[in-house]
Every structure is written in structure tokens, then in C-alpha cells.
Amino acid sequence: MSRVMIITEKPTAAKRIASALDDKHSPQEVKKRGASYFECKRGNDNLVVVYALGHLFELKQKVKGWTYPRLETEWVPRYEVEKKATQVRPIIKLIGTLSKDVDSFVVATDFDIEGSLIGYLTLKYACKADPNKAHRMFFSSLTNSEVESAYDTMSETLDFPMIESGQIRHEVDWLFGINLTRALTLAVKNTAGWFKIVSTGRVQGPTLAFVAQREQEINVFVPHPFWVILARTQLDGEEIDLEYSKKRIEVKSEAENIAKDLDGATARVDSINSRTTTQQPHPPFNLSGLQAEAYRHFGFKPSRTLAVAQSLYLDAVISYPRTSSQKLSDSLDLKEILNGLKGMKNYAKLADQVLQGGNLTPVQGKKTDPAHPAIHPTGTKPTKRLTPSEKKLYDLIVRRFLALFGEPAEKEHLRADIRCNDYLLYLRGLKVLKSGWMQFYGPYAKTGERELPNLSEGDSIFLSPVESDERYTQPPPRFNPASLLKLLEKEDLGTKATRARIVDSVKSRGYTLNDRFELSTLGYALYETLEEYVPDMLSPELTRRLQKEMDEIQQEQTNRDEVLTKAKRDLTELLDDFRSQEQEIGNNLVIGLQRYWKSTEELGECPKCGDGTLRIIRSQKTGKRFVGCSNYSEGGCDQTFALPQKGDISPKDEMCTHCGYRMIEVASGRRKWETCINWTDCPGRKDDLKALDDRRAKQAEKKKEATTK
């Protein structure tokens, strides 16, 4: 009889793993002073399943002082560097106590860089055990069968190259993030005396550069005119738009002549052409593919998709989501998964159809990942009621999986060529001949089907009205969370686990203004300053090189000490360069910050005293925000306006057409609306207020009903 400690990453994973490994699938949870663990029995082994909370240990500088450079670090319990992480203390204590009475250790964290590092650090610092004697379980989903198999075939050693790579990633990110952020922040403090954190990092800097460069392209964009021909006809009493053969006409007079010649003329159907195409199913999802598709269909930010997918993984209903692979491994029991889906009401019919079809060879993509297969459902029924977001994402993943076994879709493209003298116009139709895989992908497959009107060759068509319409070329689009994430992936910056967070950080730091990644004045100031004085901080080259070296550690082509020494040397050079120009850098950032605060917080001259400036202020007492006058403390001006308490507020240049007060934009989630700061008294907004009252009353009623039930 031996006592084995199994280290997992999270409480939910611990519960699931304990339940899978227990002979009766009924482990006992033992609670102890703010933490817990699971006891279970498997054959002759007594298992103690403990959990971390993500990272229990973080890096901390060895030498004290909020300054730079700080190059030496050590791993310490997370609560020492993060005051809020109080729940970590009892967990570390419990793991330490339990580990004294254990014969062997098994790491069962997620099989990726972070998971391996969490397991290693927990072993080394919480258990004080020898990592060389520990074992490792590898799994790609938390289903009972996979967890049991991972336990039975566990590796004799930990995945040390992955651990080394994880350690160096943390060390390099800490070195660059902490030192560069302090350098920028102190440059502002030493110049203006303000303490405002101005952050950057190894990947954040290049990400800001991408956004800023796109913004510059948009700012210097000159639209060019071109003209299109808008032609209409009536067929069987229905108005129909025709397409002119030339998509854009570069000269106004030419477009006007065409419109003049065609308007009121009779054209003839010259020919009707048909072309059939086939379309293969899309490949299985990797993380970035899933994030892009979830953004397209549900508007989920990449970080939200990752969080929802993680929750589905912990419920064992999908495989591990942090994967680059677009391939399903040969060892997967596809039939078992399909049979599992067959047992679910929503997918029974479709899964049965796949099983009956007999083709169990899925379409595969090109990208691979040595650690995990593409994201797929496990076939296990959810143990809890899924949230609406989980339901949506799960449906997308299941349907994509089912579609992999579908036949190619067949589409017929029809085009009627309509002639009038030397002019050619088209009418197009699209018919799906065979839906194939699209029937499985359901609402996520866009067929684009449109019927071609009932026409025959030789038919006459009266064209009216026909006009030329002036249009303009468009600037490149701003990024959205999904397109920025895709660019980072293409440029090989960050990892699949960190990119979503980096994309979010550009906005949360105030460098962009909204979900369309419009650069803020602060973002501009930081970008321009770094570009002028320390362009290496924005360069993707430096971070890409570091990334490559970290990957080489994982492949055992180089070692951690070598990479770390080199990174410290590069950073020291960068910081020396920075320090020699600190005054100029500080001045530029201060100007940028002043502009930023002006644009985000100031709302123009106070209408009451005419002397002060209206500003968005947060009450220290209540935490609520309102508009107040800057002349309050000195001049005693008590002018205030109420503000909506939810959402991001950005002042606009326009004034209210009803009352003349400044307009603001309020963005809450995906909802955006405009109002004026005088909205509670504005005569033009009475209807809005009434609608708000009605909405509140309805919500209160619903709440009351729910409580009564």
C-alpha cells in the first residue's frame, strides 16, 4: 500500500481527476482551514489529490527598491508579491503538511509550459520534494477513461525541457516587463512628480507598435473617388438590382455616359452560364481558429473564448483548448465520441447521421502541436447546466467536429449575361446542390444562397432607373481583438496562452480607446516616445529572437543560463540607453499624459462659474462618478451633473442639440449610446429617461417573480 500525492492545477481539475481515479468514482473531499484536498483509493494506492490555483509561486526581485535595473529574482509564494492572493497561503501550507507523509509524487497539471512549471514549482517549494523523483501524467481531456489511462501509463520523469522553457519565459517577461515599466513610470515621476504607471513589456511593446502603425496609415489616408453603375429592372413585379460588368469606373464623365446610355434602354439576356464548385469542410479547431470563429459569430473577445473553453475543458466536455494543432490524433476513439454525442438531444440526429454514413476519417488541417490534438468534444455529457456562453461555444465546437466527417458541399453558380449595345450587365444566383458538411455546421456555414430570377436566353429586360454613384476608396480597417490576435500569431509573438491577455492589456492600459483599437493620445505618446528614443522596445525582432531561444531550450538545443545571461545583457544596454535620455522621454510622456487626461476626463468650460473646467470625478466616499467643476475647492463652484455608473465614458466634441451641453459616449459591453452630461434634465432626453425607468421597473418585476418562485 503506498500513498501517492497527485498535484493538479485547479480545484475543479482536482475534483475531476480524483473522481476519475477513485475505484468507486466517489472521492472524499477533506476541508482544512481555507483549503481542501481529495482522498481516493485506486487498487493498492491511496491517492491524495491536491490543487494549485494556477501559479502558487511568482518571481520577486532579490534586491529591494522600486527602481531599475533589477536583474536578480527568486521564486516566492504568490501572496508575497500579490497582496490579494490570500487564498494561496492555506493551500501551500496544506500541500506542505500532506507531502510529509507521501511515498511518491505525480504531477497532473495541464500538459503545456505553464502547467508543467506550476507542477514543478509546487513540488519544489511547497512539497520540498525532489522533482527528479516525481512522475508525470499526460492527458488532453479530463474524461474518466483518459485520466485513468494517463495514470496507468504515467511517465517516470517530469518534462524538464518544458519546465526550463517555462521558467525562462517567466524570468525574461519579468525582467523586461518590470524594468521597462519602471523606467517609463520613473521618467514621468522625475519629470512632473506624478506617479502614473506607464507599462510596456516584451510583447506588449510590439503589439502597441502594430496598432499605432495602422492608426498612422488611417490618419494619412486620402480617399480616391470612383463610380459604380446602379441599374435596376422589374421582373414579375419585383424590383431587381443588376450588376454592371465593370466594378469600378475611374472617370466621372465615363460613368455618367454609361448611365445615360443605359437608362430607359432595353437589354437582352445573352446567355445563362452555370458553374459547379465543391467546398471541403473547414479543418478542426485550434485555439486561434476557435477564437476567430467565436468572435465572428458571437462577438466573443479572444480572452473570453479562452476562458469559456477552459471551463468546458474542466467539465471534461471538450479537449484541452490551448493547442495549435488542426489535427485529430489517430489514437482518438472517434466512434466513442460520436456515440457520446448521439446520446445528447441536440446532436443525436446529426451524430447518428455521421455514424450511419460510415466515413469516420475526419478532414485534417495543416498545423500540428506535439502536446495536444485539435479541439474536439469528448462525447461526455456536461455535468452541470452550461451557461449561455458555454452553450454557444460548445455548439460551435461540436458542429465543427461533426462537419469534419461530412462530404464536400456542392454549389452551382449561375450568371445571366445581359447585353445592351456594347454594355454588359450580370444577374447572379447561387444554389446549394449538395449541402454535405454544411448541414452539420448548421448556422455557422454561410451558404450565400440566392435565387436567379426566372429568365431565358433572348428575354428582353427594360433598364430603369440607371444611375452612376460616386464612391471612395477606404482606409485599412482598424484591428479588432480577433484580427490583432491573428497578427500576433502570424508574427510569432507571444504564445497561444498569452496572446489574448496581451490584446486585452493594450486596451486596459488606456493605449486604445474602444474595441476597434483606436489609438488613444496616451498610446500615441508612448509609441512616439519609444520610437524616437528606444525603438528596440517596440521592435518585434528582439522579442521574436528571445522567443526562438526559449523554444530552443524546449528542444534542448540551448540552455537556460545562456539565454538568461544574453537577455540580461540586452536589457542592460537598453536601460542604459534609456537612462541617458530619461529627461526627454519624461517630457514627451508628460505631454502625452496631459493630452490623454484632457481628452478622457475634461468636458469643457463650466457653465456656472465660467472659470473652471468640468471634469469626470469619482467620489472617494461612494466610489460613484459624476461631473464636477475644477473650481470646487478654490472658487466654491458646486456645479455637478450625474453620470451613468456603468460602462466606459468618452467625451465627444459635439454639443447637445436640445440643451447645448457636452455630449458623451457610453460604451457598456457591446452596447454603445450617446447622451449629454445634462441627461437627467435635458428636455430632449425625457423619452430616454422614461425608457430607462420602464426597463428598471421590468427588471425589478422579473427579479421579484424569480424570488417568489
Added chain:
Amino acid sequence: MSACKICGRKIESEDLCRYHVEALNNLHAAYEGWKSASGVDWSKYLENLENIEVTGRWILDVVEYVRIRDGL
């Protein structure tokens, strides 16, 4: 004076910073295309750009700058 007449940034040439210089160059470069496409003169061209929603922010800045400078 070392500050851009439009935004206060460091000047590169012609009293303008490098962003507004680039915008001014783009403004001039695009005029020939506009003239041959729709026959507009310089003044009408500037007016058109001011009324198009997608005209770049720095282009609008230099349109105003050019109007004042040339008394248009």
C-alpha cells in the same frame, strides 16, 4: 520655432512634424488622380476631402493648414 504648427510636435520641414509632412505629401500626390477623375480644381478638391467621412485625421489637419496658409 521648433514645434509643428498644427500639433506642437517636433518639426521636420515646412513648419510641420513628420506626420503632417507625410499627410501634406499624400494630399498633393492624390490631387492629380482626383483632377483626372472628376475634373475638380484644388479648392474644390480640399472641400470634397473635408466632407468625406474616411479622410484621415491628419489629412484634415493639413487641409485646414493649407487653406489658412494659401488664403483659400
